[in-house]
Amino acid sequence: MNELIPLMVIFPIxxxxxxxxxxxxxxxxxxxxxxxxxxIPIIPLASNFGLHYFGGHAPLESxxxxxxYHTAITYSFTAFEQLFIFILGILGFFVVLIxxxxxxxxxxxxLFLLFMGIAAVSALxxxxxxxxxxxxxxIAAIVQVxxxxxxxxxxxxxxxxxxxxxxxxxxxxxxxGIAFLLAIFGNVNITDIVNMINAGFPAASSPVFFAxxxxxxxxxxxxxxLPPFHxxxxxxxxxxxxxxxxxxQAFSVITMVSILIxxxxxxxxxxxxxxxxxxxxLLAMILSITxxxxxxxxxxxxxxxxxxxxxxxxxxxxxxxxxxxxxxLFQAVNEMVITALLFIGFGAxxxxxxxxxxxxxxxxxxxxxxxxxxxxxxxxxxAGVPPLNGFQSKLMLxxxxxxxxxxxxxxxxxxxxxxxxxxxxxxxxxMFLKTKPKALEVSGEKIPKSTIITLAxxxxxxxxxxxxxxxxxxxxxxxxxxxx
Amino acid sequence: xxxxxxxxxLLTCGFLMIIxxxxxxxxxxxxxxxxxxxxxxxxxxxxxxxxxxKAGGVVPIILPEMDPSWFAxxxxxxxxxxxVLTSIVIGASTLAIMLALIMILYxxxxxxxxxxxxxxxxxxxxxxx
Numbered sequence: 001m002n003e004l005i006p007l008m009v010i011f012p013i014x015x016x017x018x019x020x021x022x023x024x025x026x027x028x029x030x031x032x033x034x035x036x037x038x039x040i041p042i043i044p045l046a047s048n049f050g051l052h053y054f055g056g057h058a059p060l061e062s063x064x065x066x067x068x069y070h071t072a073i074t075y076s077f078t079a080f081e082q083l084f085i086f087i088l089g090i091l092g093f094f095v096v097l098i099x100x101x102x103x104x105x106x107x108x109x110x111l112f113l114l115f116m117g118i119a120a121v122s123a124l125x126x127x128x129x130x131x132x133x134x135x136x137x138x139i140a141a142i143v144q145v146x147x148x149x150x151x152x153x154x155x156x157x158x159x160x161x162x163x164x165x166x167x168x169x170x171x172x173x174x175x176x177g178i179a180f181l182l183a184i185f186g187n188v189n190i191t192d193i194v195n196m197i198n199a200g201f202p203a204a205s206s207p208v209f210f211a212x213x214x215x216x217x218x219x220x221x222x223x224x225x226l227p228p229f230h231x232x233x234x235x236x237x238x239x240x241x242x243x244x245x246x247x248x249q250a251f252s253v254i255t256m257v258s259i260l261i262x263x264x265x266x267x268x269x270x271x272x273x274x275x276x277x278x279x280x281x282l283l284a285m286i287l288s289i290t291x292x293x294x295x296x297x298x299x300x301x302x303x304x305x306x307x308x309x310x311x312x313x314x315x316x317x318x319x320x321x322x323x324x325x326x327x328x329l330f331q332a333v334n335e336m337v338i339t340a341l342l343f344i345g346f347g348a349x350x351x352x353x354x355x356x357x358x359x360x361x362x363x364x365x366x367x368x369x370x371x372x373x374x375x376x377x378x379x380x381x382x383a384g385v386p387p388l389n390g391f392q393s394k395l396m397l398x399x400x401x402x403x404x405x406x407x408x409x410x411x412x413x414x415x416x417x418x419x420x421x422x423x424x425x426x427x428x429x430x431m432f433l434k435t436k437p438k439a440l441e442v443s444g445e446k447i448p449k450s451t452i453i454t455l456a457x458x459x460x461x462x463x464x465x466x467x468x469x470x471x472x473x474x475x476x477x478x479x480x481x482x483x484x
Numbered sequence: 485x486x487x488x489x490x491x492x493x494l495l496t497c498g499f500l501m502i503i504x505x506x507x508x509x510x511x512x513x514x515x516x517x518x519x520x521x522x523x524x525x526x527x528x529x530x531x532x533x534x535x536x537x538k539a540g541g542v543v544p545i546i547l548p549e550m551d552p553s554w555f556a557x558x559x560x561x562x563x564x565x566x567x568v569l570t571s572i573v574i575g576a577s578t579l580a581i582m583l584a585l586i587m588i589l590y591x592x593x594x595x596x597x598x599x600x601x602x603x604x605x606x607x608x609x610x611x612x613x
Contacts, residue, residue: 131567138574142581149585157592161514161585162602168521168578169508172501172528175571179528182564183535 004047005077006054008085009123012040016115023108030100033111037096040118041089044082051076051128067199070189075126080329080479083472084254085122087333090461091250091340092118094454098243098344101450110150114247117143121251124258130178130266131188133258137174137223140251141167147248148239159239166232167222174219180212181266194265204269213267217276220263224256225307226284226314230291234303238356242347245299246340249306256310257332260317264325264483274318281314282412289419298346298427299356305382305420306339312413316397321404322484326477327396333472334389334465338381341458345375348447349431353440358427363436371447372432374455379424381462384417389465396473493534500527514589514598518582525575529568536564 015036022028053059057072096114100106120140127133145167149160178188184203185193197204220226225233233252237245260277267273288308295301313335316328348371349364350356365372381388384395394417401409465472500523507520537560544562546555589601 131570135570135574138578142577145581145585157585157588158602161582161589164578164582164585165508165514165517165521165598165602168518168582169505169524171574171578172521172524176501176528176531179532179535179564182532182567186561186563188563188567 002048002050002052002077004043005050005052005075005126008040008043008047008077008126009075009119011043012036012115012119012122016112016119019115020108020112023112026105029106029108029111033096033100033106033115036115037089037093040092041086044077044085044089047077047082049078049082065199067192067195069187069192070128073132074128074189074191075123076128077126078479078482079475081125083333083475084125084257087336088118088121088250088254090457091247091336094344094450094457095243095247095340097450098448098454099241101448102243107150110147113143113146113150114244117147117247117251121254121258125254127258128190129188130181130190130193130262133262134171134175134178137255137259138171140255141171141223144236144248144251147241147244148236151239151241151244153239153241156239159235163232163236166229170219170222170229173215174222177212177215177217177219180208180215184208184212190262190265197266197269210270210272213263213270213273216259216263217273220256220259221280223252223259224284224310224314225252226280226310227287230284230288230304230307234288234291234300234307237303237306237343238297238299242299242343242350245303245347246343249339249343250336252306253310253313253332253336257313257329260314261483264317268320274320277314277318278409281311281318282409283311284308284314285311285412285416289416289423292423293419296359297356298358298431299343299350301358301423301427302339302342302346305342305423306335308416308420309335309339309382312394312397312416315409315413316400319400319404319406319409321400322477322480323396324400324404325480325483326473327393327400329476329480330396330469330473331390331393333476334381334393334462337458337461337465338378338390341378341455341462342375342382344451344458345371345378345455348451349375352445352447355440358430360437360440361431362434362440363432365432368447370452371455372428374452374459376424376428376432377459378455378462379428380421381466383421383424385421387463387466389462389469392466392469392473396469489539490534490537493530493537497527497531497534500524500530512598513596514586514601515596517598518579518586521582522575522579525571525579529571529575532564532568532571536561536568 019029019033052075054073059068059070061068117140120136123136124133145160145164148156182188185196187193222229237248240248285308288304292301292304312331313328316324353361381390384390394413398410398413504520504523508517511517541560542558544559590596593601
């Protein structure tokens with residue numbers, strides 16, 4: 001059923017509007033949100049793979065060049081997109097579940113933002129049209145700001161405004177890059193642009209094409225939260241509610257991957273593209289782990305680690321071999337689940353202890369043993385400890401770096417993973433094992449069952465992908481083969 | 485003359501973007517920053533419109549009395565105009581959200597200084613405790 005392809009975007013948008021409309025009826029909003037969140041991951045599983053042309057406008061063949069031109073916005077749905085949208089749907093379901101269980105009165109606008117975000121990033125990964133991607137990239141950015149502004153964190157408006165100002169400078173720049181592509185090719189469909197480049201379109205080697213790469217790359221850095229935007233991005237994560245942050249990072253990962261794939265398709269012929277991609281990814285990994293090491297606020301620490309992990313994705317894509325790109329995209333899938341687990345797990349501790357300062361915590365393992373064990377394993381997954389999913393993707397990255405003749409990258413990956421492990425051991429000791437400080441008052445509040453179930457499900461996904469990585473890598477490597 | 489029009493338009497784009505970038509980065513007043521951001525956005529929008537400009541062209545709406553081949557060679561390229569409409573709507577939305585956030589923060593702090601509004605308060609909170 002190819003008709004289901006656009007439904008992956010239209011359904012969450014329609015649901016979001018309905019929920020916002022009936023936002024004053026809290027019980028209705030709660031039930032309808034759970035039902036919608038349950039249906040969202042089912043749609044990609046029920047849909048057939050293929051293309052969807054909006055308005056039914058199929059591509060037309062040029063009588064001069066023989067190139068097929070897309071006359072309408074096109075969505076491309078393969079097993080790769082299915083994997084990402086399904087994982088996003090699962091995360092979305094559990095985030096909504098935690099939210100409706102945490103608050104007596106559900107906020108219609110907040111749930112509206114969550115569903116709009118899911119729709120926006122689904123559109124981003126499905127779209128074959130770079131301007132259409134820009135539109136949903138902007139919607140996703142506004143949603144991220146909205147989720148932060150709707151939180152109960154003290155400095156939420158300041159964080160939201162800072163991100164908005166930075167983003168509002170980044171967005172026109174990415175749009176200017178797209179406008180340059182439009183000026184060169186007269187088209188914004190990525191497949192059409194790639195076909196024109198492959199057909200030897202002369203302007204593809206013009207300085208304007210380089211300028212377009214520079215501008216879109218700059219916008220992508222903002223999207224991904226790579227340097228120089230890593231501080232603003234980590235601020236957004238730490239400024240959101242825990243479950244909101246879990247979904248926000250998934251939005252960032254999918255947005256980053258979607259735009260990165262578009263860039264790889266259009267600009268991979270330019271040697272400089274891979275060089276700058278690797279350089280910024282390495283910079284992100286090193287800067288983020290350095291910032292994470294010195295943090296005393298554990299939410300901010302995870303936020304920096306989440307940004308740093310994005311560098312692994314960029315590095316894999318930048319090395320440019322089939323194995324490295326598969327590893328990079330596998331890392332993206334893993335990161336979505338692991339970081340969501342950590343944000344929700346640590347966030348639950350922050351709620352019951354009413355502090356995020358690790359120096360004020362201690363001895364929590366006796367109060368919250370299940371949560372402690374699960375966040376520890378989540379931390380190990382992020383650090384790349386076997387047999388978890390993070391280990392598999394990082395091992396693939398190390399192998400691909402060695403195979404491609406870049407042992408120095410392999411060393412950096414191992415060192416960053418060790419540093420991540422050190423960060424987690426330190427935080428785990430300070431929060432859970434160290435003697436409980438006298439000043440610490442644990443409210444006695446239990447961590448909700450919905451949070452524990454969510455953590456357990458995410459952990460099962462981490463272990464399953466760790467033991468059977470081929471569930472994801474077969475799909476991803478097939479996609480990467482097509483990309484190359 | 486025709487070339488001059490496009491050139492003038494492109495120069496205006498550059499001018500708008502440079503002024504906007506200057507205001508957004510270097511001016512401390514957040515309202516002026518937002519005005520700068522609006523300048524950047526309008527500069528980019530003008531650039532997109534300029535791409536679609538066709539000297540002596542007609543509006544890209546085909547009428548029954550028009551010969552299709554004449555229309556194809558004389559109509560302006562419609563895609564940039566479609567894109568720029570969407571871009572204007574997005575720009576207006578982001579500006580509205582920024583202004584709403586500024587209003588809230590102005591009520592809270594009584595200042596429009598970006599240095600004051602956006603400074604890292606986590607250190608202050610630690611010092612207070």
